[in-house]
Amino acid sequence: MSEPKSKNIVWSESHVEAAQREEILGHKPATIWFTGLSGSGKSTIALATEFALIARGINAYILDGDNVRHGLNKNLGFSPEDRTENIRRIGEVCALFCDAGLLVFSAFISPYRADRDLVRSKHAQGQFIEVHVNAPLEVCESRDVKGLYQKARAGEIPEFTGISAPYDEPLSPEITLETGEYSIDECVQQVLAYLEAKGIISAA
Amino acid sequence: MSEPKSKNIVWSESHVEAAQREEILGHKPATIWFTGLSGSGKSTIALATEFALIARGINAYILDGDNVRHGLNKNLGFSPEDRTENIRRIGEVCALFCDAGLLVFSAFISPYRADRDLVRSKHAQGQFIEVHVNAPLEVCESRDVKGLYQKARAGEIPEFTGISAPYDEPLSPEITLETGEYSIDECVQQVLAYLEAKGIISAA
Numbered sequence: 001m002s003e004p005k006s007k008n009i010v011w012s013e014s015h016v017e018a019a020q021r022e023e024i025l026g027h028k029p030a031t032i033w034f035t036g037l038s039g040s041g042k043s044t045i046a047l048a049t050e051f052a053l054i055a056r057g058i059n060a061y062i063l064d065g066d067n068v069r070h071g072l073n074k075n076l077g078f079s080p081e082d083r084t085e086n087i088r089r090i091g092e093v094c095a096l097f098c099d100a101g102l103l104v105f106s107a108f109i110s111p112y113r114a115d116r117d118l119v120r121s122k123h124a125q126g127q128f129i130e131v132h133v134n135a136p137l138e139v140c141e142s143r144d145v146k147g148l149y150q151k152a153r154a155g156e157i158p159e160f161t162g163i164s165a166p167y168d169e170p171l172s173p174e175i176t177l178e179t180g181e182y183s184i185d186e187c188v189q190q191v192l193a194y195l196e197a198k199g200i201i202s203a204a
Numbered sequence: 205m206s207e208p209k210s211k212n213i214v215w216s217e218s219h220v221e222a223a224q225r226e227e228i229l230g231h232k233p234a235t236i237w238f239t240g241l242s243g244s245g246k247s248t249i250a251l252a253t254e255f256a257l258i259a260r261g262i263n264a265y266i267l268d269g270d271n272v273r274h275g276l277n278k279n280l281g282f283s284p285e286d287r288t289e290n291i292r293r294i295g296e297v298c299a300l301f302c303d304a305g306l307l308v309f310s311a312f313i314s315p316y317r318a319d320r321d322l323v324r325s326k327h328a329q330g331q332f333i334e335v336h337v338n339a340p341l342e343v344c345e346s347r348d349v350k351g352l353y354q355k356a357r358a359g360e361i362p363e364f365t366g367i368s369a370p371y372d373e374p375l376s377p378e379i380t381l382e383t384g385e386y387s388i389d390e391c392v393q394q395v396l397a398y399l400e401a402k403g404i405i406s407a408a
Binding site: 016020021024025050051054057058059061063067068071072075085089092093095096097099100101102104122 | 306
């Protein structure tokens with residue numbers, strides 16, 4: 001827009017490199033995709049890991065029902081098509097966060113393997129970290145923080161994952177967290193150790 | 205998940221404060237929403253401003269047709285409803301980026317005032333900065349980098365903003381950039397000066 005009246009304007013197009021973002025932020029980007037039954041501990045471990053990262057001076061962000069279902073995806077319901085579109089959009093947002101250099105957590109049940117694999121395909125190699133937050137159904141049901149299992153058993157919630165709708169277990173997740181056997185802190189340490197081992201964050 | 209067999213698990217829910225992200229990142233979050241005709245200079249100025257910020261050690265990210273239309277919004281066309289949904293989703297993603305502490309640029313024509321006002325309403329006070337990238341239609345058309353005006357004039361592109369579809373000028377944008385009168389560098393400085401004046405970034 002120098003010499004704006006000219007038809008021979010040179011449009012400057014500067015592209016920011018991932019390495020520049022990494023240097024500024026002090027870590028590599030990644031999507032840490034938690035998947036598991038309701039009550040398995042996805043949100044709890046995501047929150048605790050985010051907290052641990054922030055304490056180490058690393059910004060991270062969680063996408064969950066609170067900030068996605070009432071905003072970006074508020075025009076989606078719970079039909080199979082809408083569930084798939086829900087995960088598709090979340091996955092695309094995760095990919096944008098990665099492109100921006102960020103560490104982002106997704107904390108949705110995301111029961112369908114095909115949906116998760118589609119999200120993986122939107123990421124660069126090594127930037128999608130699938131974390132199976134695993135606990136036996138009876139443990140998840142005994143937690144029942146929101147009373148959802150009780151409602152599902154009473155037939156008040158149709159197609160509830162684990163009760164009346166399927167959950168496709170990850171076949172080869174990058175991380176499996178056995179939340180029925182280990183403490184929150186131990187699970188957080190397992191995630192952080194993985195990120196360190198892959199050079200996504202520096203050792204503490 | 206300490207004592208996982210117990211029904212009296214204390215679920216730790218730690219919430220990260222915006223101030224903690226600001227301390228880590230060294231700036232406040234904001235959405236810098238460029239709006240204007242095709243060829244007005246939205247992408248060019250967004251790229252140049254992003255480059256200037258990165259050079260100052262501030263991470264910023266641009267949402268534009270390249271990374272949104274082929275991903276998150278690839279299931280949307282150009283009907284009025286789809287255009288509105290396109291801007292709605294982009295606005296929600298901007299709000300998520302702000303929530304994550306980031307500086308994010310949007311570089312879409314976004315011709316409808318109602319759509320832009322909806323996006324503004326999704327942001328905290330002061331976090332939505334509407335930038336009218338303004339140049340006379342004849343200047344934009346003379347640039348015609350992608351040959352779109354020529355196609356629109358030939359009737360090959362229906363409902364082309366400024367030619368055969370309306371553009372609602374912003375009524376009270378935070379910033380107006382007269383790209384027909386000022387250079388790219390001058391426009392970038394105008395944006396940076398605004399961000400500094402509002403305390404979103406520190407003075408260079």
